[in-house]
Amino acid sequence: MNRTGSTKERILGAAETLFAQRGFDGASLRQLTSAAGVNLAAVNYHFGSKEKLVEQVFRRRLDALNAQRLAALAKVAGQPDTRLEDVLDAFIRPALELSHDDSGSLFMRVLARAFAEHDDSLRKFLSENYGHVMRQFTAEFARLLPRLSKEELYWRIDLATGALTHAMSGFGIIQRKSDVSERAHREQTVQHLIRFAAAGLNAT
Amino acid sequence: MNRTGSTKERILGAAETLFAQRGFDGASLRQLTSAAGVNLAAVNYHFGSKEKLVEQVFRRRLDALNAQRLAALAKVAGQPDTRLEDVLDAFIRPALELSHDDSGSLFMRVLARAFAEHDDSLRKFLSENYGHVMRQFTAEFARLLPRLSKEELYWRIDLATGALTHAMSGFGIIQRKSDVSERAHREQTVQHLIRFAAAGLNAT
DNA sequence: CGTATGCTCAAACGATCGTTTGAACGACAT
DNA sequence: ATGTCGTTCAAACGATCGTTTGAGCATACG
Numbered sequence: 001m002n003r004t005g006s007t008k009e010r011i012l013g014a015a016e017t018l019f020a021q022r023g024f025d026g027a028s029l030r031q032l033t034s035a036a037g038v039n040l041a042a043v044n045y046h047f048g049s050k051e052k053l054v055e056q057v058f059r060r061r062l063d064a065l066n067a068q069r070l071a072a073l074a075k076v077a078g079q080p081d082t083r084l085e086d087v088l089d090a091f092i093r094p095a096l097e098l099s100h101d102d103s104g105s106l107f108m109r110v111l112a113r114a115f116a117e118h119d120d121s122l123r124k125f126l127s128e129n130y131g132h133v134m135r136q137f138t139a140e141f142a143r144l145l146p147r148l149s150k151e152e153l154y155w156r157i158d159l160a161t162g163a164l165t166h167a168m169s170g171f172g173i174i175q176r177k178s179d180v181s182e183r184a185h186r187e188q189t190v191q192h193l194i195r196f197a198a199a200g201l202n203a204t
Numbered sequence: 205m206n207r208t209g210s211t212k213e214r215i216l217g218a219a220e221t222l223f224a225q226r227g228f229d230g231a232s233l234r235q236l237t238s239a240a241g242v243n244l245a246a247v248n249y250h251f252g253s254k255e256k257l258v259e260q261v262f263r264r265r266l267d268a269l270n271a272q273r274l275a276a277l278a279k280v281a282g283q284p285d286t287r288l289e290d291v292l293d294a295f296i297r298p299a300l301e302l303s304h305d306d307s308g309s310l311f312m313r314v315l316a317r318a319f320a321e322h323d324d325s326l327r328k329f330l331s332e333n334y335g336h337v338m339r340q341f342t343a344e345f346a347r348l349l350p351r352l353s354k355e356e357l358y359w360r361i362d363l364a365t366g367a368l369t370h371a372m373s374g375f376g377i378i379q380r381k382s383d384v385s386e387r388a389h390r391e392q393t394v395q396h397l398i399r400f401a402a403a404g405l406n407a408t
Numbered sequence: 409c410g411t412a413t414g415c416t417c418a419a420a421c422g423a424t425c426g427t428t429t430g431a432a433c434g435a436c437a438t
Numbered sequence: 439a440t441g442t443c444g445t446t447c448a449a450a451c452g453a454t455c456g457t458t459t460g461a462g463c464a465t466a467c468g
Contacts, residue, residue, distance in 0.1 A: 007445080025229050029426065039447055044427060046445095152396075159400045162370020163363040192356075196363045196404040203403030211415080233456065243417055248457060250415095412467080421458070428451070438441080 008046050010036040015057050020106035023113055024054055055125060058114070061098065061107045062126075066133045068094035077140045084144050084201060088160075088194045091137055095168050096186050112169030145201060160197040167193055212250050214240040219261050224310035227317055228258055259329060262318070265302065265311045266330075270337045272298035281344045288348050288405060292364075292398045295341055299372050300390050316373030349405060364401040371397055 004010070014036035018027035029050060033040045047053040072090035076082040095108065114122050142153055167189070180188070208214070218240035222231035233254060237244045251257040276294035280286040299312065318326050346357055371393070384392070 023227075023229070025227070028424075030424085039445095040426095041428080041448090042446070050426065155396045156400055159367040159371055159397070163367040163404070165370065166366020167363055192359045193363070195407045196360055199407030200367070200400040200404040203399045232454075234454085243415095244456095245418090245458080246416070254456065410468085413465085415462105415464085417460105417462075419459085419461105421456105423455080423457105425454070426452100429449085430447100431449105432447075433445080435444090436442085438439100 007036075007038050007042055010038055011043060011046065011053065012057060012060060015053055016061075016110060017106055019054070019057060019113070020109040051121070054122070057107075057110065058125070059129070062130055065094055065098050066130050068097075069133055070136065073136060073140065077136070078143070082140075082144065084141075084198045085194050087137065087140050087144065088197050089190065092164060092168075092190055092193050092197075095164075096190055108169045112165055115165060141201065156201045156203070160200055163197060163200070164193055211240075211242050211246055214242055215247060215250065215257065216261060216264060219257055220265075220314060221310055223258070223261060223317070224313040255325075258326070261311075261314065262329070263333070266334055269298055269302050270334050272301075273337055274340065277340060277344065281340070282347070286344075286348065288345075288402045289398050291341065291344050291348065292401050293394065296368060296372075296394055296397050296401075299368075300394055313373045316369055319369065345405065360405045360407070364404055367401060367404070368397055 005013070011032070014032050015027070018032050018035060021027070022031075029043050030040060033042060036042075043050065043053055047056060069091060072094060073087065076086040076090060098107065114126065138153070138157060141157060142148075142150075145153060148156070209217070215236070218236050219231070222236050222239060225231070226235075233247050234244055237246060240246075247254065247257055251260060273295060276298060277291065280290040280294060302311065318330065342357070342361060345361060346352075346354075349357060352360070
């Protein structure tokens with residue numbers, strides 16, 4: 001039972017953990033408020049409904065994540081000497097760094113769940129609020145891969161996204177070995193992802 | 205309301221559709237039995253519980269899918285002139301062909317959901333019953349990619365699996381154009397997947 | 409004919425869900 | 439002191455969930 005921070009923050013923290021562990025439907029407000037150490041009614045008082053709480057859980061992390069992604073992209077976009085790997089780095093690294101602290105790592109699983117759940121209202125929310133990020137990255141990929149048709153490019157970005165989502169959400173079987181530091185392992189993960197995705201995007 | 209086939213078959217068919225659309229928890233037995241045109245109690249009578257129904261939904265499709273995968277793999281495994289693309293074809297094509305009819309296509313989404321839900325009992329069931337398939341494919345990949353370390357190989361297979369799962373479950377944005385036949389579109393999809401995954405696995 | 413057997417049915421069970429209610433509380437301004 | 443405002447609280451609401459029950463029905467076998 002967490003007792004630090006405001007009621008809203010405690011709810012958001014507990015929600016992130018429980019949504020990652022049991023899904024949006026699977027985590028009940030009673031489990032959630034109990035873990036946060038707040039009253040059951042606090043969720044509806046502060047957020048209006050469970051669905052709006054879900055949105056806030058996303059917004060809190062995605063605002064930061066996508067701001068970092070766009071900042072990293074801005075440093076390389078349009079530059080004459082930019083490599084494909086640089087753009088992928090701008091896309092991947094912020095997500096991996098978000099996964100650094102424990103709750104951030106859980107959030108990537110929440111995100112993957114959101115994709116899997118196929119919930120239309122949630123997908124609409126994501127598309128409306130963060131679709132422009134994907135569009136900017138797509139434009140830069142198009143610049144660096146001019147020989148690919150539009151359709152071919154969309155296909156490959158889609159497949160690369162699938163690989164990255166899969167890996168970042170911790171579905172993968174790869175675990176950090178005890179003799180590798182957390183920081184070093186994250187760097188290895190980034191390098192594996194970039195190498196794989198760059199090769200796939202670049203395929204003949 | 206489906207009225208063809210036995211009660212068990214109607215339940216399995218409706219379950220596959222509804223599980224794909226709303227998830228395992230999201231689809232209630234009342235929706236399910238109503239769609240199947242059977243009585244509510246029929247699920248517990250024929251399957252014992254909702255959880256065992258879920259297992260049967262998986263078993264019905266995965267037995268056929270993995271048999272086809274292993275048969276296709278057997279034709280190329282160990283052969284001196286086998287290419288990486290041939291092994292990927294053996295893995296991908298049966299899944300895509302399963303997706304041909306509508307209910308099969310839905311099943312791939314059920315499968316992706318199962319991964320996302322992180323349900324331990326379900327993952328254990330999948331691992332116990334079908335883990336040997338993945339092991340055989342991994343062994344053949346190892347033969348064709350001898351320069352990769354074990355760790356590197358696992359990483360890349362994991363990433364390739366993520367891309368394939370993502371694409372096959374219909375998360376992708378790519379839709380068949382009206383001027384392309386269903387069969388031709390499936391063949392294009394196979395080719396895109398193979399080219400992308402082969403390049404990723406082969407990355408320097 | 410009688411009686412098992414396999415199956416279907418409407419109805420109910422207890423549990424849990426998201427949400428709402430109205431009282432109580434503390435801080436602070438009037 | 440009195441009133442207001444934001445917040446927390448226990449309790450209850452109606453809905454829906456998976457599961458169980460026991461009667462009813464058909465077919466097959468003695």
